[in-house]
Amino acid sequence: MIFRYARVSAAELDGIAGWALKPEGLCRGERCVPFATASHEGIDLADVARALGMPLVEEPRAGLWALGPEAGSKALQTAALPDITLPDLAGRPFRLASLRGRKALIVAWASW
Amino acid sequence: MWQELRTELYPRLEIVTVALEARGSSAARPWVEKAEPAHPSLIDEAHVLATLGVINVPTGIWVDEDGTIVRPPETAYPRRPAFKDRPVPANATPLQREAIELTRRLNVEADRYVAALRDWVERGAASRYALSPDEVMRRSRPRPLAEATAAAHFALAQHLHAAGDSALATEHFKEAQRLHPSSWTYRRDAWAIAGPDHPAIYGTTWLDDVKREGAENYYPRLEL
Numbered sequence: 355m356i357f358r359y360a361r362v363s364a365a366e367l368d369g370i371a372g373w374a375l376k377p378e379g380l381c382r383g384e385r386c387v388p389f390a391t392a393s394h395e396g397i398d399l400a401d402v403a404r405a406l407g408m409p410l411v412e413e414p415r416a417g418l419w420a421l422g423p424e425a426g427s428k429a430l431q432t433a434a435l436p437d438i439t440l441p442d443l444a445g446r447p448f449r450l451a452s453l454r455g456r457k458a459l460i461v462a463w464a465s466w
Numbered sequence: 467m468w469q470e471l472r473t474e475l476y477p478r479l480e481i482v483t484v485a486l487e488a489r490g491s492s493a494a495r496p497w498v499e500k501a502e503p504a505h506p507s508l509i510d511e512a513h514v515l516a517t518l519g520v521i522n523v524p525t526g527i528w529v530d531e532d533g534t535i536v537r538p539p540e541t542a543y544p545r546r547p548a549f550k551d552r553p554v555p556a557n558a559t560p561l562q563r564e565a566i567e568l569t570r571r572l573n574v575e576a577d578r579y580v581a582a583l584r585d586w587v588e589r590g591a592a593s594r595y596a597l598s599p600d601e602v603m604r605r606s607r608p609r610p611l612a613e614a615t616a617a618a619h620f621a622l623a624q625h626l627h628a629a630g631d632s633a634l635a636t637e638h639f640k641e642a643q644r645l646h647p648s649s650w651t652y653r654r655d656a657w658a659i660a661g662p663d664h665p666a667i668y669g670t671t672w673l674d675d676v677k678r679e680g681a682e683n684y685y686p687r688l689e690l
Contacts, residue, residue, distance in 0.1 A: 355618075356625045409615040413622055416634060420625075422618030423609065429519035430606040433535045433599035435527075436518070440484060440508040443491050443498055448506050450482070451533060457479045457587060460527040461468060461542055462510070462520045464486045464651070465493050466658035 355421040360412070361396035371421060372437065373406070380405060383437070467524075471544045471580065472505045479587045481505045486513050486523060488624040488655045511628070512621045513651055515539075519607035522650040522685070526579070528586065528596070536586070536596040538605050541685040543576035550574055565673050571681040575688050582690050595690060605689070616646035627659060636660070636667060643668070650684075 355371045364375040373380045375397065379389040389405045399419055403410035409422040424431065439449045450460065472481040482505060485494035491509045498507045513520075518527065519539045526542025529535055549569045558566065582595040590596065597605070623638035639656035646652055654672065657664040665671050676684055 356621055409611060409618050411615060411618040411622060413626070413634070413638070416622075416626060416629075416631065418622060418625065420618035420622045422614040422616075422621075423517040425609055425611040425614035427609065428603060428606040429517065429609045430535065430538060430603060433602040435529050435533050435535055438514055440510050440514065441491075442506060442508055443495055445491070448482075448508055450529075453480055453482065453529065454533045455531055456477065457531060457590075458529040459468075459479060459481045459542070459583065460515075460529060461481060461483045462486055462515050462523050462525040462527075462539070462651075463467070463483055464523045464655065464658075465497050466487075466654050 357399060357419040357421070358417060359396075360399050360419055362399060363396055367397055367402065371402070373402070467501065468505070468544050469501055469503050471583075472503070475584070475587050476505070479583075482508060484508045484510045484515055486510050486515065486520070486651050486655060488513070488620075488627060489659060490628065493658070512624045513617070513655070516617055516620070516649065516651060519609075520651065521607070521646075521648055526583075528583075530591070530596070534599065535602050536591075538597075538602050539607075540579075540688060541573075541575070542579055543574050544580060545576050547574060547576075561673070568673065568676055568681050573682055573685045573687060578688055578690055582688075612645040613649075616642040616644075616649065616652065619645065620652055623656070632659075640668065 357370060368374045373382050376386065378386045380387045380402065387405055399410055399421065403421060407424045407426055409425060411420045411422065435450060437449070437451050439447050442448055468481050468483055483503065485508070487493040487509060488511055490511050494509055524542050525539045527535060527539050528537035552566050552570065554563050554566050586593040586595050619638045620642040623635045623642060626635035626638065642652045643656065653675070657668060660667045
């Protein structure tokens with residue numbers, strides 16, 4: 355999850371990281387994490403990283419920040435498949451959630 | 467590689483292939499176009515699937531009709547790969563011979579895997595290969611802070627590579643590899659980007675690493 359600024363708007367955070375700022379905190383799906391440090395100037399990514407247990411890596415030479423996934427437990431947060439959207443060869447987005455209603459085998463492969 | 471099985475099992479099962487390619491769709495396109503898959507074929511430039519615990523390829527994840535993972539990431543071959551039976555040419559160099567012989571020793575259990583998959587497609591939740599959510603979580607890889615940080619570095623590296631800053635990208639590829647040394651995907655995709663110069667840049671090769679870590683560990687035995 356790449357960001358160009360250390361402070362972001364709620365819309366940017368939701369669009370890039372999938373976490374929505376709500377009165378109850380930062381929410382993704384039905385899960386909410388208390389979060390009370392947002393100001394009218396934006397949301398500090400360092401606060402987000404602290405609240406969600408995510409690493410934040412800064413690359414000052416390129417003016418970029420990257421949030422990693424939540425750390426400290428398992429790769430899978432639950433057995434529910436996370437809401438992941440990836441493009442096909444033509445760049446069309448495909449939501450893995452759209453597979454619901456049918457068994458699915460997701461295969462990671464590579465050309466290398 | 468998966469189209470034949472998809473033809474057999476669709477519409478009871480959909481197969482979605484995801485290419486982990488930091489170079490983007492151009493790297494996967496020739497393979498996909500040759501395979502002519504009827505199933506969705508996606509591109510994962512930043513290795514988002516690594517966040518589910520994918521550390522090598524090919525890796526399969528089973529997801530039931532409700533969107534619940536019933537088998538977490540594990541090695542997934544639809545059939546015995548050609549490298550298991552590859553002969554050593556008479557004119558092979560010692561290095562080529564070593565690579566071919568080592569590759570033959572990789573643990574591939576395609577028959578067991580596909581039999582389990584067919585059983586699940588047929589029997590659904592009653593299949594003994596469909597795991598409970600508790601068992602899926604038990605088998606899910608731990609994600610310590612170092613590995614989560616590696617994911618951030620890899621995403622930065624991929625972004626920088628796409629932007630044309632290969633030197634800075636290499637720094638972050640290296641950091642991702644250092645923080646998550648068990649990830650073959652972080653190593654091999656970065657090596658592919660570096661091309662033939664990758665031993666000089668990263669100080670190692672696939673052959674060196676497999677020898678050091680053990681061919682038998684490259685693909686762990688399936689826990690079916």
